[in-house]
Amino acid sequence: MLYLIGLGLGDAADITVKGLEAVRSCSRVYLEAYTSILTVGKEALEEYYGKELVLADRDLVEQGADEILKDADVTDVAFLVVGDPFGATTHSDLVLRAVNAGIPYKVIHNASIMNAVGCCGLQLYNFGEAVSVVFWTETWKPESFYDKISKNRAAGLHTLCLLDIKVKEQSIENTMRGRKIYEPPRFMTVSQAADQLMQIIHRRREEGEELGMTEDTVCVGVARLGSDDQKICTGSLRQLVSCDLGGPLHSLVVTGRLHPLEVDMLRVNAEPDALEHLQMIDSSTYTS
Numbered sequence: 001m002l003y004l005i006g007l008g009l010g011d012a013a014d015i016t017v018k019g020l021e022a023v024r025s026c027s028r029v030y031l032e033a034y035t036s037i038l039t040v041g042k043e044a045l046e047e048y049y050g051k052e053l054v055l056a057d058r059d060l061v062e063q064g065a066d067e068i069l070k071d072a073d074v075t076d077v078a079f080l081v082v083g084d085p086f087g088a089t090t091h092s093d094l095v096l097r098a099v100n101a102g103i104p105y106k107v108i109h110n111a112s113i114m115n116a117v118g119c120c121g122l123q124l125y126n127f128g129e130a131v132s133v134v135f136w137t138e139t140w141k142p143e144s145f146y147d148k149i150s151k152n153r154a155a156g157l158h159t160l161c162l163l164d165i166k167v168k169e170q171s172i173e174n175t176m177r178g179r180k181i182y183e184p185p186r187f188m189t190v191s192q193a194a195d196q197l198m199q200i201i202h203r204r205r206e207e208g209e210e211l212g213m214t215e216d217t218v219c220v221g222v223a224r225l226g227s228d229d230q231k232i233c234t235g236s237l238r239q240l241v242s243c244d245l246g247g248p249l250h251s252l253v254v255t256g257r258l259h260p261l262e263v264d265m266l267r268v269n270a271e272p273d274a275l276e277h278l279q280m281i282d283s284s285t286y287t288s
C-alpha cells in the first residue's frame, strides 16, 4: 500500500493519529522536501515518529518514482507531504503511477495552507483562483499572477498568493558546466511579493492601463501558519512592502470585496494605519 500522508502546517506533532499509526507501520517512509517545509527539520520528525525518513527531492519524485513505489504492492510505503497531500501541489503523478502499477493507495489528509489561511479572517468561500508568485530575475519578470488577481478582484474574490520556494537550485553557470553545486535555499517573503506587485502596478499605471488593484488595496501577509509563532499582518499593499514577518514560509492574500464580518476580523491583525482604512471601508462598495 502507498500511503500519502499530510503532516499539517506546524511542527512534528501536527500529524494526525491515523497518519502517525500509518507511518509507524511502513517499511519505508519518504518526506517530500521541495514544495513546502515545516518549522522543524527532518531530524525532529524522525525523533517524533520513531522512524527514519528518506528525503524526496523533486528529482526523486519526478524521475525516480519507481524507487518510491518499489514493492509497494507487497509492503507499506509512506509518502509524507507538508500540509495536505492534495493541497496546492497534488502529487497526482505519483498516484497515477501507483494506480497504473496496480498498487493500492490511501490518503490521510491534514490541514493545508489552502484552508488554514481562513484564520486571517477572510471567508474561504470568497476566494478565487490561487496564484503562485515566483522570484523575478534580471531577465524574467512574469506578471501573470497580477492578471489573475485582477480577474479575481473584478469578480469580488480574494486571492491566495503562494510564494516561491527555491531549494536545490543550481546557477546557470554550474548547470552548464555540469557541476552539482547548489545555491542556498530561498523562500519568498510577503515583503518581496508585495514589492513585485508594486512594480507591476507602477509600470501598468505608466502605460495608462486600468488597474486591477492599487498600492492601497487591503492585503494580508501570513507567516508560518499553524506554528506557535505564526504571524498575520493586515495592511495596504504599500505597508506590506516594509513588513518583516520573520522566517519561512510566507503567503500573501489580496482581498476582493469585503463582507462586514471579514472587515471586523481583519481589524484584529491590522497595522494602525490600515485600521483607519478598514474603518472607512463601506464593504458593499469596496473596490480599491
Ligand SMILES: C[S@@+](CC[C@H](N)C(=O)[O-])C[C@H]1O[C@@H](n2cnc3c(N)ncnc32)[C@H](O)[C@@H]1O
Residues within 6 Å of the ligand: 009, 010, 035, 036, 037, 081, 082, 083, 084, 085, 086, 087, 088, 089, 111, 112, 113, 114, 161, 162, 163, 164, 165, 222, 223, 224, 225, 226, 227, 249, 250, 251, 252
Ligand atoms: C505548494 S504550497 C503548499 C502545499 C502544501 N501541500 C499544503 O497543503 O499546504 C507551498 C506554499 O504554500 C505557502 N505555505 C505553506 N505552508 C505555509 C504556512 N505554514 N504559512 C504560510 N504559508 C505557507 C507558501 O507560500 C509556500 O510557498
